[in-house]
Amino acid sequence: MAGEAGGGTLSEIHHRAKKLLLSTRDDLERLERLEYSTSTALDSPEQSVSIKTNIAHIQSLCVDMDRLWRSVAAKSQRDLWKRKVEQIAEEADSLKQSLDKYFVRNQKRMTEAKERAELLGRANGESAHVLRIFDEEAQAMQSVRNSSRLLEEASATGEAILFKYSEQRERLKRAQRKAFDVLNTVGLSNTVLKLIERRHRGDKWIKVKVQVKEEFARAACINFSGG
Template sequence: MESASATAATALEGGGGGGGGGNTLSEIYQNAKKLQLRSRDALERVERVEYSSGGNLESQTPELSASIKTDLTQIQSLCVQMDRLCRSLPSKSHRDLWKRKVEQVTEEAESLKQSLDKYFLRNQKRTMEAKERAELLGRANGESHILRIFDEEAQARQSVRSSARMLEEASLTGEAILSAMSGSRNNAHRKALDVLNTVGLSNSVLRLIERRHRVDNWIKYAGMILTLAIVFIIWRWTR
């Protein structure tokens, strides 16, 4: 009886077809350990790149972390198969031994999975922080651009005010010159009339001189109006 139980246990552990698609318990265990070792090495490579690059993972391809996740999923599946085969062992001592082995593989796989999840969380946090920094930098650049536009507009308004003040001063100067010229012409006209009256010129000559004086006044006023119009056009153009 004991010999039959030992034979069945040997078949499950390392002999013939004890489930898992024709794989024995020992073969499944070896496959799980190989996947576990490969996953640990790959995770260590990912973490070395992470810390040596200061968080810059542009050189790290995502296929490596994805392969680790795939291997851990396969290990968990193998652990389920081994647990089922353990229950089929007739010897309690063999069941307890393999149960401890399966528990060790399961715990190791769970530890690797937690480390991988922490890596994904750190990577996600770095990505969000980089995005926030880019948004803040873009907002700062936008505000700087707006302030620069306001400064340019303020300078333009100051330039317009300066131009308007210069045009106003030029207009006042022109009016003063025209007024002085008009006063001088009137004085000369009165003196000429006095001289003509003194020498006794005829009334027709006096009327001719008065008409000429009126024409001169029209020309004077037309010149003033034209000057003011030109000044106004220049002022509007510089605004």
């Protein structure tokens, strides 16, 4: 007959430990499936703590069983219980290692998530700064384009004015050439034209002098008649 402890016989404790081991393994597998179902999965504190508590309980039961199997009288039974208890203890250790790895992965995910959030916050601030720089550059480029357009319009206006002025000069030159051609056609030269112009001015002054003399004569006659 298997030995007894305060929590029951060796067989009863083994039964409880085996049952708790199976349910704990299922809980851990469920937790790991949840972990890999999404890249952003974080720790489920209640479930992970419950699994950790169950593993500690199983290890405590293994300590009780390790003490009990040593008191079994029959060597064959003692060796059998030794293997059973060691198997439970090894499986409990395996679950503990898996849970510890889960905690490490979860801590790593939390750290990476925090770093991403910080980077995103800085990136948002830097993006706003970059966008502000691009806006300023766009405004500067628009000002340059506006200035360039104004210069082009001013240049076009100046060219149009110069073109009109050039046309007028050409028309004046053509008119002068045409006048000289006409004068040359009737046999007049520049010297003759100057003489005609001088004679015309002289005739005008003669007329003025005659008119002045006539006015003086008329005034003298009036004064004489009145005397």
